[in-house]
Amino acid sequence: MTELKINGHVITVNAEPDTPLLWVLRGELKMVGTKFGCGVALCGACTVHLDGKAVRSCVTLLSAVRDREVTTIEGLEGQEADALRRAWTEVDVVQCGYCQPGQLMSACGLLKNNPHPTDEDIDTAMRGNICRCGTYPRIRAAIHMAAGIT
Amino acid sequence: MASMKRRHFLSYSAGAAGALVVGWSILPPRQRLMPGSPLPVAPGQVALNGWVKVSPDNTVTVVMCQAEMGQGIHTGAAMLLADEMDAAWEQVRLEQSTLDRIYNNATVIADALPFQPDDDGYGRRALQWLARKAIREVPGAIGTGGSSSVNDLWLPMREAGASARAALIAAAADLWKVPASECRAESGRVLHSANSATFGELAARAAQMPVPKNVELKDATAFKLIGKPVRRIDNAAKINGSAVFGIDVLPAGLLYASVTMCPTFGGKVARFDGAAAQAMPGVRKVIAVDAYDAGLGSAGAGSGGVAVIADTPFHAMRALKKVTVEWDHGPAAGVSSKNVIDGLAQMLDHHKGNVDYKSGDVEAALKSASKTISAEYRVPYLAHAAMEPMNCTVQFKDGAATAWLATQDPGFAQRAIAKVLDIKAARVKVIIPFLGGGFGRRYLLDFLSQAAAIARQADGAPVETIWSREQDIMHDYYRPAFVSRHQAGFDAQGKLVAWKATSAGSSMGAPSFLDGSGKGAFDTGYEFPNARIAHQPAESLIPVGIWRSVSHSYNAFFTESFIDEAAVACGQDPVAFRAELLARKPRLLRVLQRAAEFSGWGQAPAPAPDGAKKARGIALHRCFGSVVANVAEVSVDANRKIRVHRVACVIDCGFPLNPNLIRQQLEGGIVYGLSAALQGEITVEKGQVQQSNFHDYAPLRMGECPAIETDIIASAEHPQGIGEVGVPAIAPAVANAVFALTGQRLRTLPLKLT
Numbered sequence: 001m002t003e004l005k006i007n008g009h010v011i012t013v014n015a016e017p018d019t020p021l022l023w024v025l026r027g028e029l030k031m032v033g034t035k036f037g038c039g040v041a042l043c044g045a046c047t048v049h050l051d052g053k054a055v056r057s058c059v060t061l062l063s064a065v066r067d068r069e070v071t072t073i074e075g076l077e078g079q080e081a082d083a084l085r086r087a088w089t090e091v092d093v094v095q096c097g098y099c100q101p102g103q104l105m106s107a108c109g110l111l112k113n114n115p116h117p118t119d120e121d122i123d124t125a126m127r128g129n130i131c132r133c134g135t136y137p138r139i140r141a142a143i144h145m146a147a148g149i150t
Numbered sequence: 151m152a153s154m155k156r157r158h159f160l161s162y163s164a165g166a167a168g169a170l171v172v173g174w175s176i177l178p179p180r181q182r183l184m185p186g187s188p189l190p191v192a193p194g195q196v197a198l199n200g201w202v203k204v205s206p207d208n209t210v211t212v213v214m215c216q217a218e219m220g221q222g223i224h225t226g227a228a229m230l231l232a233d234e235m236d237a238a239w240e241q242v243r244l245e246q247s248t249l250d251r252i253y254n255n256a257t258v259i260a261d262a263l264p265f266q267p268d269d270d271g272y273g274r275r276a277l278q279w280l281a282r283k284a285i286r287e288v289p290g291a292i293g294t295g296g297s298s299s300v301n302d303l304w305l306p307m308r309e310a311g312a313s314a315r316a317a318l319i320a321a322a323a324d325l326w327k328v329p330a331s332e333c334r335a336e337s338g339r340v341l342h343s344a345n346s347a348t349f350g351e352l353a354a355r356a357a358q359m360p361v362p363k364n365v366e367l368k369d370a371t372a373f374k375l376i377g378k379p380v381r382r383i384d385n386a387a388k389i390n391g392s393a394v395f396g397i398d399v400l401p402a403g404l405l406y407a408s409v410t411m412c413p414t415f416g417g418k419v420a421r422f423d424g425a426a427a428q429a430m431p432g433v434r435k436v437i438a439v440d441a442y443d444a445g446l447g448s449a450g451a452g453s454g455g456v457a458v459i460a461d462t463p464f465h466a467m468r469a470l471k472k473v474t475v476e477w478d479h480g481p482a483a484g485v486s487s488k489n490v491i492d493g494l495a496q497m498l499d500h501h502k503g504n505v506d507y508k509s510g511d512v513e514a515a516l517k518s519a520s521k522t523i524s525a526e527y528r529v530p531y532l533a534h535a536a537m538e539p540m541n542c543t544v545q546f547k548d549g550a551a552t553a554w555l556a557t558q559d560p561g562f563a564q565r566a567i568a569k570v571l572d573i574k575a576a577r578v579k580v581i582i583p584f585l586g587g588g589f590g591r592r593y594l595l596d597f598l599s600q601a602a603a604i605a606r607q608a609d610g611a612p613v614e615t616i617w618s619r620e621q622d623i624m625h626d627y628y629r630p631a632f633v634s635r636h637q638a639g640f641d642a643q644g645k646l647v648a649w650k651a652t653s654a655g656s657s658m659g660a661p662s663f664l665d666g667s668g669k670g671a672f673d674t675g676y677e678f679p680n681a682r683i684a685h686q687p688a689e690s691l692i693p694v695g696i697w698r699s700v701s702h703s704y705n706a707f708f709t710e711s712f713i714d715e716a717a718v719a720c721g722q723d724p725v726a727f728r729a730e731l732l733a734r735k736p737r738l739l740r741v742l743q744r745a746a747e748f749s750g751w752g753q754a755p756a757p758a759p760d761g762a763k764k765a766r767g768i769a770l771h772r773c774f775g776s777v778v779a780n781v782a783e784v785s786v787d788a789n790r791k792i793r794v795h796r797v798a799c800v801i802d803c804g805f806p807l808n809p810n811l812i813r814q815q816l817e818g819g820i821v822y823g824l825s826a827a828l829q830g831e832i833t834v835e836k837g838q839v840q841q842s843n844f845h846d847y848a849p850l851r852m853g854e855c856p857a858i859e860t861d862i863i864a865s866a867e868h869p870q871g872i873g874e875v876g877v878p879a880i881a882p883a884v885a886n887a888v889f890a891l892t893g894q895r896l897r898t899l900p901l902k903l904t
Contacts (some may be wrong), residue, residue, distance in 0.1 A: 016431070019464045027406065027462035032398040033391020035586070036463075037537055038619040042844040045537060074392035088389050092381050092810055095818055096220030097388030098537040098586030113858055123853030130844060132537050132587050133220045134821025136855035138814075 002062055006031075007075025015061035022046045024062055025072060033073040035056050037130070044129030047102040047109075048072050054109030056128070073101035079150050080111040088143035095133035103129050107143050116147050167388030182306040183313060185250035189213065196353040198317050200252050201231055203245075205887035208338055208350030210237040211245050217294040217558050218384060219588035220818065221873040222811035225383045227303050229459060229808060233375040234311030234368060235318075236335035237349065246582050249290045249561050252306070256285035258296035261871075262666050264506065266673050267772060268735075290561020290575070295593055295696070297774035297871025300807050304869050308367050308376075316370060321355035322347055370805075370866065371758070379810035384584070394583045396556030397541045397616060402542070407604045407615040408466035411455035411625055414479040414837035415693055416441065418454030427458055432465030436473060442599035443693075444627045445566060446559075446849040448659040450693025452481075452596040453625060456621065457604045459613055467618075482691040482837035486532055487631060490690045490834075492720035494633040494654040495526065503684030506672035510680030515648035519536050519639030522648075523719045525712055527636070528898045529704045531832040532629035532697060533839075533847055538586020539622040542601035545612035550577045552612070553602070556585040558593040566595040570602040589822070590696035594627055617744055623847050624839040627695025628832055630656040634671075634708040636715075639680075644720035646731070649678035653708065654686040658696045670705030670878060675738045675772050676713070676731040692834055698822055699874035702773040706878030707827075707885070707899060708831040710769035714886040715895065724768055724886065740778045741802050742770050748861050749781035749798035758785040760793060767887030769879040774871025776803040780820065782856070782883040790903040793854040794824060794884055802863040804870040812872050813860045819876020820858055825849040827881035831900050836857060 013025045025031045025048075034057055037045030041056040041144070048057045049071035058076050084107050087093075094100050103126070110117055110125035117125065122143050131139070185200035194206045203211040212231050218224040224244055230708055232242050247253045256508030258282045265274040287293050315335045322340035325347070333342045338349050370377065387393035414416055441454040456473050460466035516522055527872035543554040544567060551571055557563045560580045568575040585592055601615035618627070632655035639648030657665045668685040697703060717727035725746045732739045745768060746752070754766040762785040770779045783796040799816050829848050833840045840848040885896050894903060 015462070015464070018468075023462065023464035023467075027464055032400065034395075034396075036397065036539065036616070038844050040619075040843060042539070043619075076391075084748070085389050088193075089381065089385050092814065093386065094220075094382060094385055094388040095222070096218075096537065096585060096587045097384065097393050097815055098584075100388050101391050104389060126852040128852060130537065130849050132535060132589070132822065132825075132849055134818035134850075135814075136821065136850070136852045137817060137858055140852065150458050 004065060004070060005067070006070045007072060016063055017061065019062045020058050021048065021060045021062060021065055021070065022057040025057065027083050031072055031074055035098055035101060038097065044106060045099050045102040047105040047129065049105060049109060052112060054106045073105060076104065076108060080108050080146070083146040083149040084108055084111065084142065086149060087142040091138045091142040091145060093138040093142050095135055099129060099131045103131065103139055107139070110143070111147060111150065115150060117143065151788065159416070182252040183310055185248065185252050187250065189248070196357045198314040198353065198356060199310050200250065201307055202235065202314050202585045204349050204353035206350045208241055208348040209243050210235065210241050210338065210349060211243045213247045214244050215247035215292050216299045217585050219558065219585035219590065219592065221815060222382055222808070223294070223299045225380060226300055226807050226811055227307055227494055228383055229375040229380055230303060231311035233373055234308045235315045236337065238337040239375060239380065241338045242383070247881050249564065251286060251289060254286050254288065254291040255298060255302050257298040257302035258293050259285045261296055261298060261774065264666055264669060267775070268675070273385055290564055290891065292561050293593065294558040294588070297873040299420055299623060300869045301582060301775060301871060309365065312365045313362055315813070316365050317356040317359055318349055318352045320359045320362060320611060321352040323357060324359060325352070337500055352650060374729040375741050376807060377805070378808065380808055381810070395538050395586045396554060396583050397538055397586070399543050399554040399583060399614070401543065401545060401554070401612040403611050405459050405461060405608055405611045405613045406463040406466045407457045407459045408470040409439060409455050409457040409600065409604070409615060409617065409621065410470055410473065410475065411453040411621060412477045412479065413624060414477065415453060415482040416451030417477050417479045417482070419456060419713060420476040420478040420733060421681065422456050422475040424456065424473050424474060427469040430465065430469035430472060432461040433458060433469045434461070435459040435607055437604070438731055439603055441599055442596045442603070444594035444596045444695055445562060446593065446595070446659050448627050448693065448723050449656055449689060450627060450691060457615070459604065459608055461658070463616060479837060485691050485834060485837045487692065487834040490530060490692060491631045491633060494631065497686055497688055498635050498652055499632060501686045501904060503654070503686035505682060505684045506668035507681060507683040511624035511676060512648050512680045512682040513754040515680035516637060516639045516650065519647055520642045521640045521719065522637060523715060524635070524637045525715055525897055527634045527708045527711060529632050529707060530899060531631050531692065531834070532830050532834050533623050533626040533841070534589040534591035534654040534824055535623060535849065536587030536589055536591055539617045539619055540597040541614060541616040542598045542616040543612055544602045544605035545610070546571050546602070548604050549573060551602070552579045553598070554581045554583060555598055556583055556592055557598065558585070558588050562595060564596050566599045567602040567699050570599050589698040591626065594695050595847070609651055619844070620842040623842055627693045629697035629703060629895055630658060630694040632704045636708065636712040638712065638716045638719065640720050645714055646720065649680055649681040651708065652684045652686060653705070654688050656688055656690060656694045658694055665722060667701050668700035668705070670773060673710055673772070674709055675735045677734060678731070691837065699773065699877040702771065702874070702878040706769065706771040707881045710771065710879060710882030711885050711897065714767070714882070714889065715881050727768060736774060736776050737802055738770065741779050741800050744863060745779035745781055745798065745800040748800055751781060751834055755783050759795065762786065763891065765797060765887050765891035767883045767885065767890055771879040775876055776801055776870045776872065776875045778875050778879055780879040780883040782880065782887045784884055784887040786903060791886065792828060792888055792903060796857045796859070796881065798859050799876065800861045801862065801875065803872055803875065804867040806862050806865070807869050809862055812862055815872045816860045816876040817858045819874060820880045821850055821855055821882035823877035825885070827899055827901055829900055882897040
C-alpha cells in the first residue's frame with residue numbers, strides 16, 4: 001500500500017513499488033488521460049508533473065514518487081494551463097489527439113519556468129514529445145499564443 | 151419507428167438534380183437516407199432518418215460512420231448535415247453509426263480502380279458504377295480510408311440534413327396550420343411570424359409526418375458552416391484528457407493481456423514454459439496464441455506468440471518477461487530486406503513489367519533521341535508507428551462478443567473477430583472509440599483477431615490486449631520497398647520526346663485485378679509524346695500493407711525526381727518544364743503556377759539562421775482527386791545533414807469543406823512524409839525487423855519540423871481527398887531542393903548526403 005498525492009487528492013494504491021507511475025494511473029486508478037506510447041521515455045505521451053516538473057511517467061517508478069505531488073492531464077489547472085488550453089483551441093492544434101495530453105503537460109512545464117519562451121526554448125522543451133500527426137507548427141504557435149495570454 | 155420504414159424518399163431526383171449536376175457514373179445505385187433497420191434511440195429521442203436524431207432537449211445527434219483518427223472527419227461530416235438542417239453547431243452531438251449498408255463507403259473502392267483521372271470513357275464509368283453497386287451491397291463495407299470520406303458523404307449527409315429540416319418544417323406547419331413554404335429553419339428552431347419552436351419540440355411530430363417529397367440542397371451562397379474554418383468538434387475532449395481512445399476503454403471487470411510474438415515473420419511457438427509467469431502476482435493465464443494475418447489481401451504472415459492475461463497491464467507486462475519461449479522461425483528466417491530490394495533491381499533487368507500507360511513508340515523515340523538520361527530510384531520499407539500502439543479489447547461471453555476497437559474498418563473487423571470466436575458476425579457488437587492515429591495500419595485485422603483469440607480464453611471477462619511499442623514496430627504490415635527505373639529522351643532542340651518508367655515491388659494488398667501499385671506513376675497528368683509506364687509485381691515474405699497515400703508515397707518520389715532530372719538535362723527551369731508538359735491540363739497547371747508564386751520561386755531564398763545557403767525544390771502530384779504542389783527550402787548543416795526550413799504547399803481539392811481541416815491535413819501529411827523522407831527506414835535481417843522503438847525508427851521532432859504555409863485554390867467542384875495528399879510530394883520536393891543546393895542527386899530514401 002502506497003499513499004500518493006494525485007491532482008490534490010491523497011490516494012492509496014496497491015501497486016508494487018516497481019510499478020511505473022503510468023501503469024498505476026492507467027491500470028489501477030483507471031485514470032487513462034495519461035497515454036502509453038513507447039514505454040522507455042522516447043515519446044513523451046505519458047508526461048505528468050511531479051512537483052510541477054514534467055516527467056515521463058512510463059519510467060518513473062512508484063517507489064520514486066512517494067510524497068511528491070503528481071499532476072495529470074485530468075488535474076492540470078492554473079493560469080498557464082488555462083492559457084494553453086485556450087490557445088490549443090484557438091489554433092486548432094489537435095488531430096488524432098493521442099499525444100496531446102503529454103504535449104500539454106510538457107508545454108505547461110515550460111511556461112511555468114519560462115513565461116516567454118523563444119522558438120529555440122520551445123524546441124528544446126518539447127523535443128521529447130513526438131506527434132505523428134504533425135501538429136508541431138501549431139503547438140509552437142499555441143505556446144507562443146499562451147505566453148501572450150498569461 | 152414503424153412509420154420510418156415507409157419513408158423511403160429522396161432518390162437522387164428532383165431536389166438533388168435541381169441544385170447539382172451529377173453524372174450517371176457517380177450516382178449511387180441505391181439511396182442512402184433510410185437504414186435497413188431503425189436507428190437505436192434513447193427515451194424521447196427521435197430518428198428523422200439514418201443520419202440524425204433529435205432529442206426533446208434540442209440536441210441534434212449526428213450519426214458518424216467514419217472513424218476519427220485525426221483527419222477531422224467527425225467535424226467535417228457533422229458540418230455537412232448540420233448546415234443543411236439549419237441546426238446550431240452548439241447543439242450537435244455525435245454518435246457512432248451501426249453497420250447498416252447505407253453507411254458503406256463505395257468511393258474508397260471505386261476511386262482505387264486503376265484508371266486515369268482524366269479518363270471519362272465508358273469503360274471507366276461502367277466499372278466504377280459496378281464497383282459502387284457491388285460495394286453498396288456488401289454488409290459492413292464501412293471503410294475509413296483512401297481519403298474518401300468527404301467525397302463519399304458530401305451528398306448523402308447533406309441530403310439527410312435537408313430532409314430532416316423539411317420534416318421539421320412540415321411538422322411546424324402542421325402544428326401552426328400555416329403553409330410550410332412560409333416557415334423557415336434557423337439555428338435549431340423553426341420560425342413562422344410570431345411562432346417559434348425548437349427542433350426538439352417538433353421532432354416527434356416530424357417523424358409522424360408524410361414523407362417530404364422535394365428536398366432541395368442549399369446553394370453554396372447559403373452555407374453557414376460548409377466552407378468555413380469551423381473549429382474541431384473534438385478539441386475539448388482531446389485537451390482535458392477525457393477523449394476515449396481504443397486503449398482507454400474500461401468495461402467492468404477488465405483484464406489486460408501482454409503478448410510476445412515470434413520476432414520472425416510467420417514464425418510460431420515451438421514450446422514455451424509459462425510456469426514462472428503464472429506464479430507472478432495478478433496473473434490469470436499464460437497461453438499460446440496462433441498467428442493471424444492482416445486480411446484484405448495484405449501479403450505476408452503474422453506471427454504466433456505467447457500471451458499473459460492479468461489483472462493490470464503492468465502485471466501482464468512484468469510476468470511476460472518470465473515466459474521462456476522456443477520459436478519455430480518458419481520459412482521467413484532467411485529473409486533480408488537488402489536481398490529483397492536487390493532482387494527487385496535484378497527483376498527489372500529481366501522483366502519489362504505490366505504496362506499501365508502507353509503512348510506513341512517509346513523505344514523508337516529513345517533510339518532516335520539526341521540525348522537520353524536514365525536513373526534508378528529506391529525506397530525502403532516503412533512502419534506506420536501510430537502514437538497509440540495496436541490494441542483491442544474483446545469480451546466473449548455466452549456465445550456473443552463485444553469488441554472495443556480503434557479500427558478504420560469495422561465491418562471486416564467484426565467478421566474477423568467472429569471467425570476467431572466461431573460465432574456469427576451479427577453476434578459481435580463493435581464499438582469504435584477515437585483512433586490514436588491510423589495511417590492505414592488500423593485498416594488491418596491481425597491484432598484484432600489476436601485479441602479475440604486471447605479474450606476467448608478469459609472465461610467471459612473483457613480483455614484488453616496491448617502491444618508494446620516494440621511489438622507495434624516489429625509486427626507491422628509495412629509500406630513495401632520499391633525500385634524504379636526511368637529513361638527519358640530529348641530531341642535536338644532539347645524537347646522531351648520519350649518517357650519510360652518501370653517499377654518493381656509488392657502490392658499493398660489489393661487483389662491483383664485492382665492492383666494500384668502504379669497509381670501515382672501512370673496517372674500524373676503529364677502528357678508525354680512517347681511513353682511507357684509499367685509495373686512489375688513482386689512478392690516476398692516481408693508483410694506489406696497500406697500506408698498513408700499508398701502507392702503515391704513512392705511513385706511521386708520517382709516521377710517528380712525524374713521530371714526534375716529531365717528539366718536539368720534540357721537546361722530548363724523545373725516549373726517551366728512541368729508547365730510545358732501540362733499545357734492542356736489547366737487544373738494541374740494552376741496549382742503548379744500558384745505554388746511558384748506562393749513560394750517565391752525564382753527569387754533566391756534568404757540564408758538559414760546559421761548563414762548556410764538555402765535552395766528550393768518543387769514537386770507536383772495528383773492523387774485522391776486532388777492536386778498538390780510542395781516547394782521545399784533546404785540547407786545542409788556542417789555535418790552534411792539535410793535541414794528543411796520551410797514548405798509552401800498549394801492544393802486544389804475541389805470545394806474546400808473546411809479550410810482549417812484541410813490545412814491541418816496538409817501540414818500533417820507533410821510532416822509524416824518528411825519523417826519518412828529524411829529518417830524513415832525499416833530493415834529486415836533473418837526475417838526480423840531491426841528497428842524497435844522511436845530511437846531507431848525516429849519520427850521528426852519539434853525542432854526538425856519546418857514552417858509550413860498552405861494555400862487552398864478556390865473551387866466549386868465536388869470535394870476530393872485531403873487526408874493523404876500532403877504526403878507524396880514532400881520527399882521529391884526536398885530531394886530536388888538538395889540537388890539545386892548541392893548538385894548531388896539523391897535517388898534513394900531516406901535522403902542522406904554522402
